[in-house]
Amino acid sequence: MRSFLPAVAEQLFKDIQKTxxxxxxxxDDxxxxxxxxxxxxxxxxxDLVDKHSVTCLSSPSGRKAFQVMGGSGRLYTCFTSCHYCPCPAFAYTVLRRNEGLLCKHLLGVYLSQAMGLTQQESISDQDISTLLAGGATAS
Structure with a gap:
């Protein structure tokens, strides 16, 4: 899978995973x-990682999406394959103003994966298709 993150970010996640x-x-470094x-x-x-707020939803066909329970209790469905989160911070800070690489939800997904702390849930291909189409969340 091709990454949308700069090499320095990719290396940082690898270093975090290894350590x-x-x-x-x-x-600390x-x-x-x-x-x-x-x-x-x-x-x-x-903080999201510490609270185990990240769940990887995977289907039998191999498609994946991540759901992150935000601090406000709202559930965000994030896609690392296209580097997207539907939260307002992602739309404003990352897409509109180009002031950051990620929102806290996507960063939480990458960190939870690097640390092996992502919750896992299997869902049907139909449910993941609904998520991909922007439908209601599976959980």
């Missing part, structure tokens, strides 16, 4: 790098 597998924590690359949403994204 977290070895030590079950993220050292990687936390500082995370804050430097992603700004203020890094802390919020780590």
């Amino acid at each position: 977290y597998e070895e030590k079950s924590q993220i050292p 990687l936390l500082i790098a995370l804050k430097f690359v992603f700004g203020s949403c890094a802390v919020q994204a780590l």
Whole structure:
């Protein structure tokens, strides 16, 4: 799968994954790098990961979507395959103003994957098709 993130972000996620597998924590130097690359949403994204707010929905056909329970209790369906989150922060900060790479929800997805903390849920191909078409969420 082709990534939409800069190489520095991809390397940071790889470093986090490797270190977290070895030590079950993220050292300060990687936390500082995370804050430097992603700004203020890094802390919020780590909070989402700590709360186990990220779920990977996968279908028998191999399609995937991620649902993230936001701090307000709203459920956001994110797609890493096209680098998209429907939240207002993504639309405004990332798409409109081009002031950030990710919103906290997408960053939470990438971090939870790197740390192996993503919840897993299997759904039908019909349900994932509904999600992809912008329909109601599966959970």
